[in-house]
Amino acid sequence: MxxxxxxxxxxxxxxxxxxxxxxxxxxxxxxxxxxxxxxxxxxxxxxxxxxxxxxxxxxxxxxxxxxxxxxxxxxxxxxxxxxxxxxxxxxxxxxxxxxxxxxxxFDEILTSPKFEKNRQHAVLSLHAFKNALDSLTKEKDASGLRVDLQSKMLIVPAALQFEVDRQIPREYLEGLGVTRIINLALNNPHAWFLITDAPNGFKxxxxxxxxxxxxxxxxxxxxxxxxxxxxxxxxxxxxxxxxxxxxxxxxxxxxxxxxxxxx
Structure with missing residues (x-):
């Protein structure tokens, strides 16, 4: 050839x-x-x-x-x-x-000053989760007006996939309309995130x-x-x-x- x-x-x-x-x-x-x-x-x-x-x-x-x-x-x-x-x-x-x-x-969310007001250090538990839900009722937008936020997702790393079931019953999350997501790509094995329905969020x-x-x-x-x-x-x-x-x-x-x- x-x-x-x-x-x-x-x-x-x-x-x-x-x-x-x-x-x-x-x-x-x-x-x-x-x-x-x-x-x-x-x-x-x-x-x-x-x-x-x-x-x-x-x-x-x-x-x-x-x-x-x-x-x-x-x-x-x-x-x-x-x-x-x-x-x-x-x-x-x-x-x-x-x-x-x-x-x-999510790494940025854990370190950036931009997200500091909505960041805590509590270990994953039902009590800590309820505190996060309670904080939703106290939030204000950039103009200082109170906003009505609803929880949508609870995101945890692979290291917490069994702990989240032990601490927060699935039936409880389903009753709130919260979807539980195990994200295998998260780098921090201890961190957890509550996602809301706020506009202009994750893009x-x-x-x-x-x-x-x-x-x-x-x-x-x-x-x-x-x-x-x-x-x-x-x-x-x-x-x-x-x-x-x-x-x-x-x-x-x-x-x-x-x-x-x-x-």
Whole structure:
């Protein structure tokens, strides 16, 4: 097989494999717990600025990308089970990157002065949870007017998934209309969060939803120097996305570090 035919074959395979790549992503079972918490908005800018009263939050998009490559010999075998295995090893880490990016918002909530007034240090318990509920009736907006807040979700890390059942009965939460969420991406093993229905709360700006591409990389003439570039031929597979996560309104969350410390 001469070089020209080899090049044509790789380009043709790239087109065919891209269709299969996208099909496999579409049918892949996705577990995206952050979507239960964040409201998604489209974005057409490099970053977004969101306001709630005097609160101004900057949402700076971050690109996440992963991929793998195939040699021409592997590509000539066509779309095999091995290809699906490559995809199955690629897609979960990609979803995990977005989960970690969303979970970083909760790290900020535990440390930023912006959320200090709604932050405590109580260890997870029914008593501490009721205190958090009681604080909802005392909140005011940026203009000083009292606001009517309702609890929506109780979010705990994996380390507290059994403790939360022991401390706060599910029937009690269901009676309040509170959804319990075990978030595996949270970094603090002791912290817990009560999410409210405050407007302009948890937001995700979607600059680029996950996109998949496959292309052939081969040697050729450099576009600037015009020198011949010797590159080992291969097919490249890539999935990328661009998002930003944050919380604009501090009244959207009541947090506890869970350390039991007192100021």
């Amino acid at each position: 001469d070089n020209e035919n080899s090049k044509t074959d790789l380009q043709t395979l790239a087109v065919s494999f891209k269709e299969k790549f996208i099909e496999h992503w579409t049918s892949f079972e996705k577990h995206e717990s952050w979507r239960d918490i964040f409201t998604v908005y489209p974005s057409r800018h490099a970053e977004e600025t969101d306001e709630d009263g005097e609160e101004i939050t900057h949402y700076v998009h971050k690109t996440h990308a992963l991929g793998f490559s195939l040699s021409p010999e592997e590509a000539q075998e066509g779309w095999t089970r091995q290809m699906e295995t490559h995809c199955n090893f690629l897609f979960p880490p990609m979803l995990g990157l977005l989960e970690k990016e969303a979970a970083a918002v 995700c700006f979607e600059r680029q939803k996950p996109e998949l591409d496959v292309w052939a990389e081969e040697g050729g003439r450099h576009v600037t120097t015009e020198k011949i570039v010797d590159v080992e031929p291969k097919l490249l597979f890539k999935i990328s996305a661009r998002y930003s996560f944050g919380c604009t309104n501090p009244n959207a969350v009541f947090a506890s570090t869970g350390t039991g410390e007192r100021k």
